[in-house]
Amino acid sequence: MLAAVVAGPGEVRIEEVPKPEPGPGQVRVRMLGCGVCASNLGPWAGPEWMSFPTAPGDLGHEGWGFVDAVGEGVPSIREGDEVATLFYRSYAQYDVGPAEAVMKLPRFLEGTEFPGEPLACAMNIFRRAAIRPGQRVAIIGIGFLGAILTRLASLAGAETIAISRRQFSLKVAQRMGAHETFALEERHRTREEIADRLSGQMFDRVIEATGKQVPLDLAGDIIGERGRLIIAGYHQDGPRMVDMQQWNWRGIDVINAHERDQRIYYRGLREAIQAVEDGRIQLRSLLTHSFPLERLGDALNATRDREDGFLKATVSIS
Structure with a gap:
């Protein structure tokens, strides 16, 4: 698969790396896209505590896509389900994680950019x-x-x-x-x-x-x-x-107000889907900039510079 690797401060490259395999209780997701989080900007700037290069796909944690492989012991998720993910290496064509870290998207969101984590x-x-x-x-x-x-x-x-x-x-x-x-x-x-x-x-x-x-x-x-x-x-x-x-x-x-308990994030994700469905969150107007994965560096710079018209960048993954 192709995955983004941050090679140094302000430097990203796309590499071909092995596709991850799901273990017991895990699913693999073919990523369609991933939101770009402002928390990426610290590592992108290259602080002393940051180690380069990053792991393939690292920093990407606002993903969505469809399940393409299911590990043993996963009863509720099927191949082909379109999902939002709470994974952490989603600047890549595939990411893998626990089945309880994905949520199946309802039909009205299928084919829609949906950065569930933020x-x-x-x-x-x-x-x-x-x-x-x-x-x-x-x-x-x-x-x-x-x-x-x-x-x-x-x-x-x-x-x-x-x-x-x-x-x-x-x-x-x-x-x-x-x-x-x-x-x-x-x-x-x-x-x-x-x-x-x-x-x-x-x-x-x-x-x-x-x-x-x-x-x-x-x-x-x-x-x-x-x-x-x-x-x-x-x-x-x-x-x-x-x-x-x-x-x-x-x-x-x-x-x-930052959470680390995945169960709380999962509840928030369910509430977010409901808020989009009932119109409290009008998502399309909030996702203002889109870049292909190959231009992740530009997406990060746009997130840093916040030109007029910018609210949120996403990367599309093909």
Whole structure:
């Protein structure tokens, strides 16, 4: 099979490697595509902790495709089933993993780009945010994840505020139901603009979805007493500092909304499929850029640079 190998910082090549074989309890999936996650950007930049070359297909974890081989002891998945996967080496023509890490897609999604893992992630973050009607909710960072969370929060009856550095993203947030939008500029200027326009009212929930220090600082500035600060951004470029006096004084709950339990991801994936089916998530408008596997490097660079019009890149695999 063909698989992408990250050979060094900013360098990817396509290699021919042996096709993986499913063991007991596993299935092999012929990948049709894979989403590109912002968490790939740390390894792509080549930090000291990263080892090159990567394993074939490594970093790809937002895949979908159809089952083409089933190992022993797998009663519920059949060859030919179209599935979303929770595998981890899906920048390749084939990937293999536990049968409980795939979910059969309903007929209405067959032939559709469906990066299930980040959609499950969005549903899990929303669940842990515990948003209720009438709450004031701020979402900092409107990319793919932030756009979905804006939509879910507004549909839940919250007064939803979107904060992002890109004007394009703010327009997306408005389409997703945001009641107000603010440009993310210098921390104190943004904080003052929010305070002025909202008459000093603070937020019951703040979701930080950037993975950067300054937005995390801003989240602490605008969260109200006994509010809940949900960290959805993936902070991977070094330690963070927080104003613990501020957090202590306000008595806030801080939730790191990343999951590692595959059962929770599976539940989130099921909820995401339902949300797409009932129209709460309008997937086509969120997948803005597509590249063939041979141009994975361009897809990663697009994810890093986030030009106007960009929300989410996928790679198609033939």
